[in-house]
Amino acid sequence: MTDIKVASEIQEVISSGRILNVLIVDDSKVIRSAIREILELGNIQVTEASNGKDALELVYNNTPDLVLLDVVMPGMDGISVLRTLRKSYSKMQLPVILVTSLGSSSEIVQALDFGASDYVTKPVDFDVLWARVSNQLMQKQTAEYLRLAQSNLEKQIKQRTAELNNSNKQLKEEIEVRLLAEDQLQKQANYDELTGLPNRSLATDRLYQTLLKSKRHNLQPCLAFLDLDNFKYINDTFGHAAGDELLREASRRLTECARESDTVARLGGDEFLLILEDDRTNKEQQRETGIRHIGERIIENFSKPFIIEGHELNVTASLGFAIYPKDGDDSNKLMRHADVAMYRSKNEGKNTFCFYSPEMSAKAIMRMNVESELRQAIENKEFTLHYQPIVNSKTGHIVKAEALLRWDCDKLGMITPDCFIPIAEETGLIVPIGAWVIKTACKQAKQWRDSGWPDMCITINVSARQFQANSQLVETIKKALKENDLPSDAIQLELTEGVLMKETDCSQKSMAQLDEMGIKLLIDDFGTGYASLSYLQRYNFDSVKIDRSYISNILISKQDEKLVKAVIAMARSLGMSVVSEGVESKGQLDFLIKENCEYIQGYYFSKPVPSEEFTTLLKKMSKAGHSVQSLKIVSGVN
Numbered sequence: 001m002t003d004i005k006v007a008s009e010i011q012e013v014i015s016s017g018r019i020l021n022v023l024i025v026d027d028s029k030v031i032r033s034a035i036r037e038i039l040e041l042g043n044i045q046v047t048e049a050s051n052g053k054d055a056l057e058l059v060y061n062n063t064p065d066l067v068l069l070d071v072v073m074p075g076m077d078g079i080s081v082l083r084t085l086r087k088s089y090s091k092m093q094l095p096v097i098l099v100t101s102l103g104s105s106s107e108i109v110q111a112l113d114f115g116a117s118d119y120v121t122k123p124v125d126f127d128v129l130w131a132r133v134s135n136q137l138m139q140k141q142t143a144e145y146l147r148l149a150q151s152n153l154e155k156q157i158k159q160r161t162a163e164l165n166n167s168n169k170q171l172k173e174e175i176e177v178r179l180l181a182e183d184q185l186q187k188q189a190n191y192d193e194l195t196g197l198p199n200r201s202l203a204t205d206r207l208y209q210t211l212l213k214s215k216r217h218n219l220q221p222c223l224a225f226l227d228l229d230n231f232k233y234i235n236d237t238f239g240h241a242a243g244d245e246l247l248r249e250a251s252r253r254l255t256e257c258a259r260e261s262d263t264v265a266r267l268g269g270d271e272f273l274l275i276l277e278d279d280r281t282n283k284e285q286q287r288e289t290g291i292r293h294i295g296e297r298i299i300e301n302f303s304k305p306f307i308i309e310g311h312e313l314n315v316t317a318s319l320g321f322a323i324y325p326k327d328g329d330d331s332n333k334l335m336r337h338a339d340v341a342m343y344r345s346k347n348e349g350k351n352t353f354c355f356y357s358p359e360m361s362a363k364a365i366m367r368m369n370v371e372s373e374l375r376q377a378i379e380n381k382e383f384t385l386h387y388q389p390i391v392n393s394k395t396g397h398i399v400k401a402e403a404l405l406r407w408d409c410d411k412l413g414m415i416t417p418d419c420f421i422p423i424a425e426e427t428g429l430i431v432p433i434g435a436w437v438i439k440t441a442c443k444q445a446k447q448w449r450d451s452g453w454p455d456m457c458i459t460i461n462v463s464a465r466q467f468q469a470n471s472q473l474v475e476t477i478k479k480a481l482k483e484n485d486l487p488s489d490a491i492q493l494e495l496t497e498g499v500l501m502k503e504t505d506c507s508q509k510s511m512a513q514l515d516e517m518g519i520k521l522l523i524d525d526f527g528t529g530y531a532s533l534s535y536l537q538r539y540n541f542d543s544v545k546i547d548r549s550y551i552s553n554i555l556i557s558k559q560d561e562k563l564v565k566a567v568i569a570m571a572r573s574l575g576m577s578v579v580s581e582g583v584e585s586k587g588q589l590d591f592l593i594k595e596n597c598e599y600i601q602g603y604y605f606s607k608p609v610p611s612e613e614f615t616t617l618l619k620k621m622s623k624a625g626h627s628v629q630s631l632k633i634v635s636g637v638n
Helices: 003-014 029-041 052-061 078-087 106-113 126-158 162-190 200-217 231-238 239-259 284-302 331-347 358-374 417-426 429-451 473-483 497-501 505-517 531-539 558-573 586-594 611-624 628-635
Strands: 021-025 046-051 066-070 096-100 118-121 222-230 262-269 270-274 304-310 312-313 317-323 353-354 383-392 396-409 414-415 459-462 491-495 520-527 541-544 577-580 599-601
Touching: 003 358, 003 417, 021 029, 021 052, 029 046, 029 126, 046 052, 052 066, 066 078, 066 126, 078 096, 096 106, 096 126, 096 358, 106 118, 106 239, 106 611, 118 126, 118 222, 126 162, 126 200, 162 200, 200 262, 200 331, 200 611, 222 284, 222 331, 231 239, 239 262, 239 270, 239 284, 239 304, 239 331, 284 317, 317 331, 331 353, 331 358, 358 417, 383 611, 396 429, 396 599, 396 611, 417 429, 429 459, 429 473, 429 611, 473 505, 491 541, 505 520, 541 558, 558 577, 558 599
Parallel strands: 021 046, 021 066, 066 096, 096 118, 317 353, 396 459, 459 491, 491 520, 520 541, 541 577, 577 599
Antiparallel strands: 222 270, 222 317, 262 270, 304 312, 383 396, 383 599, 396 414
16 A cells, blocks of 8 residues: 555545544633633534543543543542553543643653643643644544554455465564554654653744744744753763763753743753743843843753762753744744854853854854865865974073964965864864874974974974874874984973863873873963862973963062962972963063073064974074074064
């Protein structure tokens, strides 16, 4: 039988003209009468019962097509009636829609587990009631057709020859399994198995229904996207079981923050969606204020530690809000714009919420264009390295060069590192880009060493992603040194505290291998994090680099002056050298020389320049003599 024929016969059953019967069970005559009026307008026959006992008697005497069942009733409550009915009738044989004033999603999920087909909440929204009654009746009639088709099929099977008996038996067993799984499949189709929340499919349908109602009644519902911050790190560190437990607890907290009329759904992974119904405040400012209160409540609720498998985890959330109709007049636009707003929250430091604004879309498009072009930048040879000298304060010699990545995109023009580096790290493109930087820097180090500067060292910045599994950072460095016949002291790796904070077994192993190879490590931006001292004790660092924010104020801030002195003294006591970056004036230079800071870097000597210009600096330095001040003169940079 073709799919077209099946669909035609299903429609014939549905439109056969048989009057459908709905049993309304509610102790309130007013509510029964109101629902009766709505259903009879749709040509549905209505039977009423004011209590659970009468309802069961009516069902057993003349089974209706659907039961609308109040949860809270004197005597036998709705849940007890539901459980009794399910002993005799499956969900497809007798759909039951609960009418409840209960606000807890856990109680609603429990009712669904007991066999409820769907639910509506009091006060009853008759548009929603009619939609859900129609949906359940349609499913029941379709099921009746399927059962009829199954019965006919079984008759045909019995008429087949004996040679097909084994095949017939197998087919019958498969049909029975499908029937037994029918109820579970329906639930799985609409609800997330892990959290019990509505899934993407049901949430999309709820959003569509909400927008239809909002258009008719001039309402302003809000769509929110929520993403857990650093969930992947927790999942990778503590395992998927812990990640699942965290998602369940996050779902519970999120549901606590929503109102009874709102929908909380899980889209997948650590992404959640909220449909915030309009509270009928028509003034836009007041509407945003109400949404803001919900956002603040969620952020506050997620600020409490999560206790997962005995571990105390701090997990925050980033939210984005889009309001209908100003931020989108259909579900697709609202979802897209809420997603854009959520990513703005991520970019603003996480643990916050943002409302959508049109300029966000422009930035999102720009980011998408940057990511697209970034994927081809290496192949198109759009990357170059610039080098900034690091000067020995005692000899005046350029002894090191920091390699700094530059990108001149053929289509987008010059893109700044603070724009494309975060995108490269987020997408994982930093791994191949970082490999290119290592290979290019080693090749340049070889050229300079062969040209008369045998001790020249290039410092290379590496990110946390390069220390993750499958990045092959250590192998890339080994190969680059070997291909250029370079010793391990030809390069030095600069690590920010962010690399150390994302410490994994893989990163620990990589740093141990680098130490065995003799690769020296430098901790960058020292003093800007929270645990720098503990990292100095744990890892074998050769140098620390004092962040430019402290150097710029050493002549005007006693606090920064004391901090720089303390870092230099501490490093000396640990046998480490110090690099001060961001030196721009002679006064700063004189201060650092007086405090015996070994290495100086900054615009006082030179900005980052291409390799050819850097070579010129090296040649001029050789002629200038051993004077830090004279180097500033020959570099031509003020």
